[in-house]
Structures are given as structure tokens and as C-alpha cells.
Amino acid sequence: MSGFNFDVITLFPKAFELINNLGVITRALDNNLIDVNLHDLRNFGIGSYKQVDDKPYGGGSGMVLKPEPIYNAFDSIEKLNNTKTLLMTPQGKVLKQNDFLRWSSLDQLIIICGQYEGFDERIRYLADEEISLGDFVLSGGEIPAISIINGLTRLLPGTLGTSNSLLEESHNSSLLEYPQYTRPQNFNNMKVPDVLVSGNHREIELWRKEQMLKRTYQRRKDLLRNDYLKQFDKNEYSE
Ligand SMILES: C[S@@+](CC[C@H](N)C(=O)[O-])C[C@H]1O[C@@H](n2cnc3c(N)ncnc32)[C@H](O)[C@@H]1O
The missing domain is CATH 1.10.1270.20 (tRNA(m1g37)methyltransferase, domain 2)
Known part of the structure; x- marks a missing residue:
């Protein structure tokens, strides 16, 4: 392992192919300034169907991410000394440039991406911070997670030409x-x-x-x- 570690728990790891074509991030990956480890939530699904979601208690539309697969994915991640876990949610604190500065002194960010109608409330206990990309609702946490990887990476020493x-x-x-x-x-x-x-x-x-x-x-x-x-x-x- 080397550089800053991003560990992302996601149902759609392919969404992160974008970072292989994003200039500064791609160079940072090539130069081992960052590692992006994708943890496919489906691999932690339950039973032969690898179930990751279920109907909400009390009724309502859509499906909600179950706690066990996310907790198991989280437990499988090697934690570095200086680490924080972020949960992507439109109910979180709205992301600011200053957050990238704060996190840039860490060794690792673990980022949990929601999907569908959201996630079981007990998943919140894994998070040090709940982060929103803005006051709107996207279909998943992947684009917010890529935004965080992008914004933080360009602040790391060695990624941009001039400070x-x-x-x-x-x-x-x-x-x-x-x-x-x-x-x-x-x-x-x-x-x-x-x-x-x-x-x-x-x-x-x-x-x-x-x-x-x-x-x-x-x-x-x-x-x-x-x-x-x-x-x-x-x-x-x-x-
Ligand atoms: C359709 S949203 C669920 C929204 C949820 N029903 C609510 O009202 O809070 C599905 C997932 O996309 C992600 N997401 C959507 N909008 C977001 C935003 N503005 N910032 C960060 N994550 C977001 C979250 O991970 C969320 O769990």
C-alpha cells in the first residue's frame, strides 16, 4: 500500500471507471500517490441471490440497503492509522472545499455509497461523517464519492504542477x-x-x-x- 487510500463500498464499482480518465486522478494513481480500492457490495450479499436490499419496515415505496452486507464489507477493509468513514447521503453536511483540506492529512477515507431508497438507519453508526454533495437527490452515492476522490486528490502533494x-x-x-x-x-x-x-x-x-x-x-x-x-x-x- 502507498499514498492516500480511498476504500469505497459500492454496488456499482464500474461507475468508478471514470477516475481512470480524469487527468489529475489518473496521474495520481499511476504515480502511486493514491490507491482506490473498490469493495463490491454484491460480494457481501446474503444467500444464493447475494441479496443486499429489502423492503422497508412499516411499508413505503422502494428498497433499502440491508445492514449486514455493508457491515461485512466495512469489516473486510484494512484500516490505516489515520482513517475516517464517510457516508454519502443527501441528509448530510454539504461538502465544502475546507473538508478536502481537513481530510488531506489523513491516510485513508472509507466511503459508503447508498443506492435505491437509501439505507437501513443502523448503517449510520459506521460513519464518522455524513456528507451530501448538495441539496438535491441523486440515485446513488457513487458520483458524490468520485467528487470527493477528485477534490481531495488534487490537494495532495505531488498531484498538481504548482501549489x-x-x-x-x-x-x-x-x-x-x-x-x-x-x-x-x-x-x-x-x-x-x-x-x-x-x-x-x-x-x-x-x-x-x-x-x-x-x-x-x-x-x-x-x-x-x-x-x-x-x-x-x-x-x-x-x-
Ligand atoms: C435516491 S437516494 C436516497 C435518498 C433517501 N431516500 C433520502 O431521502 O434521504 C440513494 C442514495 O444516493 C446517495 N445520494 C443521493 N443524493 C445524494 C447527495 N445529494 N449527496 C450524497 N449522496 C447522495 C445516497 O448514498 C443515498 O443513500
């Missing part, structure tokens, strides 16, 4: 990133701002800082600290 790009991007500070441009300088009459081609690094830095504040004010006022807000409520950023 500066990480520091400046949206959500690492409480501000959104400034607008980015590349060639051509004039595309369909939409021109790159003069300051960016001026060669004046001090001016470029100031322009970028101003754009970060302006963008955050216009799009995600909720992210701004109170002292910023007081300053901007008085001036031109509210256009």
Missing part, C-alpha cells in the same frame, strides 16, 4: 477566483483587459484582487466576511 494555483482558486480563500483569459487577445470582439497585457505585475495583482472581491460580492455575497461587506455595500460593486 500557487491552488491557493488562488475559488473557495480556498473565502473569495471566488478572478477572471482568466488566454490567447487570442481579441476573440469575436471580446478583448482581454488591457492590464493583463501591460506587463505591470503590481497592477495585474491589484486588478485580480479587485476582481475577486467584485465577483464574490456579485455572485456569492454569503461568502464575504462582514468587514468586506461593510466596505462594499457603500461602493460600486453592487452594479
